[in-house]
Amino acid sequence: MSYANYRARTCAKQKSAYESSLFAGAILELPFSFYVGIDGGGTNCRARLYDAKGNVLVEGQSGPANVRLGFDVAWHNIIEATNQCLVKNGLEADNFSRVAIGIGAAGVSSKQVCSAFQECAPNFGYINISSDAHIACLAAFDGKDGGIIISGTGSCGYAILGNKAHQIGGHGFELSDHGSSAALGRAALKACLLAYDGIGPCTDLTNFLLSEFGGKPSDVVAWVKTAKPKDYGKFAPIIMDFADKGDEVARNLAATAAQDLERIIYRLNQLGAEKICMVGGMAQRLAQWLAPWTKPILAAPKFDPTYGAYLLAKGANNGFNGKGK
């Protein structure tokens, strides 16, 4: 069944089901048979089905569920991944009324976006939506207080402290996302052009990067016209390899990225996050460059983000109920 059909059929039902079950704070006590946790990222959407006792039953996976790609795309993939779980578990597809669902989706950046996205939902028995950062933070500390830094293609600091959510950074590639693979890649290309012009250090890294563009700065300039953050981010592992080998420019880039993350760690800690987990594809490599004072604060996440989405399905605070930022 298409997303449009879902909506036509279920919109009226959904609202009343949602309104009757909405609350904030404590864990939901409604007797649902099944709980689904959704980790909706920009590349794919992961779903995990739990029973009422919290046992993991099955998992599903589909395409991207970043709401910036459009609510239709996101819902289509969330429904697809959820139905995979239901069918794998011997249940009927589309039978959502017995299911409590928790969704953490990339791009859910405000209460307004959250509400608008939820308006388009099919008739789940209960639904609770937040951002990908929120479920990662819920999961990392099993619903208790703590902070995370996501360092992947982009970056973002996030903390849940006394039922209040705090976001630091993560305002996008153009002006923010310091300490991400995309920011690192862009900084390296800048350094590469400075080296070419003789106004910055010329090293193995800058020579390598320029050689990737046939030795022609004009090809670098042409490339950036259409480059996306993930394109810049592809250079990040190479830059970190050069840094490990002692390349001066690469070391400076890695150190600057680490300092950017340190500022976020300091701020989250200052706000009250006693422990902070580094997550995302760049976390491991940049963590090695962090100053010693960060070590006692850093912790390993307890669970993966899909588990945080399950906590949302169980009624955990979604950060958008007036108590959040």
Next chain:
Amino acid sequence: MSYANYRARTCAKQKSAYESSLFAGAILELPFSFYVGIDGGGTNCRARLYDAKGNVLVEGQSGPANVRLGFDVAWHNIIEATNQCLVKNGLEADNFSRVAIGIGAAGVSSKQVCSAFQECAPNFGYINISSDAHIACLAAFDGKDGGIIISGTGSCGYAILGNKAHQIGGHGFELSDHGSSAALGRAALKACLLAYDGIGPCTDLTNFLLSEFGGKPSDVVAWVKTAKPKDYGKFAPIIMDFADKGDEVARNLAATAAQDLERIIYRLNQLGAEKICMVGGMAQRLAQWLAPWTKPILAAPKFDPTYGAYLLAKGANNGFNGKGK
């Protein structure tokens, strides 16, 4: 007459006229009656008509002549501004065979672009094309050796030294153009978001900038999705005003922009440019922030860029004849 008609009528003639008159280095001795200098910028195109003795006769002006807007647009506006000159001087429009024209156009960044652009020219008696930076440098030193830094919406260092042209920086807004109004505006918005997140200093400037977006970082993030360099650049005069008043963040931004320009000054000087002229809308304001060692090197330009285009029309080296970069 449309540009397309020009081309159909004149293309064959043009090539032979051009090929017979092409040479490099010294000043042209062909006995033209009129010389036109064209300063083709991204906002408008200025033309100036000179007689064979070098007297200024009249001027014309039309729309943008940045070749990145398309060769048709650029040629249309160059022809328009040139014909204004001819008609004002009592001559016949489109009668270009008696005219030697020199053109400095924004976006003429390589010999390839220069040649392709020239292929589309109508039948001038003589034609010589280069970049906007090249004519600004020719004009600043009356055709002799020297360097310039253009600091406007973008930035670029340029020097003509012993018949060889050198460009430093100016690789575009995404990765380069340090010390320009656009780069300054972007850096200020970054500082504004850092202040909002509590991970950078919060000052009158950062408060002012955030208030320009209704106090909402999400509105800053939405704005940058479509912002052009000139949009970022609009904040530059305000930032410099705050810097003059002693605002900490604004002072740091101005000092960083000045340091970026100092690196270009140092490099051009190292390459052999004994004197360097600062030109463009940001030049005056940022020059005040430069380190004292730059003062003996800096000079005022002798002439405006249109005069540099006239020197091209007289046969000055265009920087694209194999001796240039």
